[in-house]
Amino acid sequence: MTRRLELEIGPVAHGGHFVARHEGQVVFVRHALPGERVTAEVTEDDGRFLRADAVEVHLASPERVEAPCPYAGPGLCGGCDFQHVTLEEQRRLKAAVVSEQLQRLAGLERDVVVEEVPPSDGLAWRSRMQYVHLPDGGLGLRKHRSHEVVEIDHCLIAHPAAREPEDGVVVEQVETSTGTGVLEVAADGFWQPHVNAPRTLVECVLEMVDVQPGESVLDLYAGVGLFAAFLAHAVGPAGAVVAVEGDKAASRHSRANLASYPWARSVAGRVDRVLHRGVGAADVVVLDPPRVGAKGQVVRAISDLGPRAVAYVACDPAALARDIGYFAEQGYALADLRVFDLFPMTHHIECVALLVPEAR
Structure with a gap:
């Protein structure tokens, strides 16, 4: 009952x-x-x-508000949490979550603003979709925390050119204010789902760390080398970039994507193990860990390298806040934080935190 x-x-x-x-x-x-x-x-x-x-x-x-999608609501598709909320309030709610996690897990009181990323109506932003293909040829999506399927005719947050996971390799073009990059990625591999996420995050990271020609940069959880390629361009031939990625397929793509930068190399292996073996000096560290975050061992290993700046890209505010607390224990303070609404209509967000050595 x-x-x-x-x-x-x-x-x-x-x-x-x-x-x-x-x-x-x-x-x-x-x-x-x-x-x-x-x-x-x-x-x-x-x-x-x-x-x-x-x-x-x-x-x-x-x-x-009335949800724009007829499949959003109790007992229906579980993909969107907030279609019943104005976009402005969605961002305020997400900001409140980030602030609460920072206070609870890192002991930091901070006002947070979640930044809008076009398209401004919060729809048609998702570049990759994973549908359930039904026996009659129709498409479905799963209910929240369930294997049950809701049949749909169209997903409103899917971009018109959204891809489904498949075998093979695709090429993604990333245009930023500092240049254009063409990256190779497995068709079923990880790639930021929002059509404007790569540009937004690359520009944010580059602005935050202000990497200089000749510097050494470590890119951890590097995926196919999205950040590493732009960082390699910024440091130039006098610098060095090491991209570390645990997924072997992604690391192979990273190697191909960095081939035009002889001063950049890709290392395949678990981040904690690679750091334990040693990767050399690092003026700057960029990390984009999975949802569980970097955790204490990796944070300590990064801090031991003594970088002047650490840019931490995070999809989970709780994991980020916990790791900011670990960085604080190692003498690194939160100097800047930007939060982007890269998953409108859902509760998800993307954060970029800048950590720097505390003044002594």
């Missing part, structure tokens, strides 16, 4: 849901907004807390 609760919705929480309480128990509610009164349908009960979907709204937030 379906269990329904009458709830008053509290603040946003990391993960695309909002916090409410029922008889002292925490309830994480999707499809709601702070200040709303809703009827919520319980979807999970693990004993410690409940998960629920707001299925009726009795007192609506002024920031609530």
Whole structure:
């Protein structure tokens, strides 16, 4: 029997849901907004807390809008968390999550602004999609935290030229204010999904670290060498770039993408192990770890190199905040933080943090 609760919705929480309480128990509610009164349908009960979907709204937030996609909502496609929220409020909610994680995990009080990235309507931005191909030839997407499939005719956040994972290699062109790069990447390999993400992140990292000709740069979790290629161009023949990537296929592509820069090399191997073996000096370190973050061992190894600047690209604010705390223990302070809305209509964001040695 379906269990329904009458709830008053509290603040946003990391993960695309909002916090409410029922008889002292925490309830994480999707499809709601702070200040709303809703009827919520319980979807999970693990004993410690409940998960629920707001299925009726009795007192609506002024920031609530009708979802542009007919497949967004309770019990439907799980890809978008925030289609019922104005874009401006989506960014404010995401900023609140980043601020809360920094305070809770790194002990930092910081006002955060989430920056808009075109397209400004928050739709048609996703360059890669993974559909479920149905027996009748139709397409589907999965429900939230489920293997169940919702059949769709079109995904509104998919770019018209969005690719699906396949065998082979594709070439991505990245245009930035400092030049244009052509990168080779496996068709089913990792690539930033927002059509404007590569340009946005490369420009941000280059501006933050202000790398100079002749410097040595270490690019960790380098993927196919997106940052490494532009960093190699910036340091020039008198400099050096080492790109470290654990995925062998991505590392092979990185080697090909850096071939025109003899002063740049790609190293295949787990980042922690490569750092333990030694990679030489580093004036600047750039890292873009997976969602779990870099963790303490890697942070300590980076700090031991004594770089003048560290640019940390992160898709998970909790992992980033935890690692900023680890950097602080090693004498590195957060000097700058930019947050980009590279996943509109969802709870996801991308952060770029600049860490520098604390003044002594």
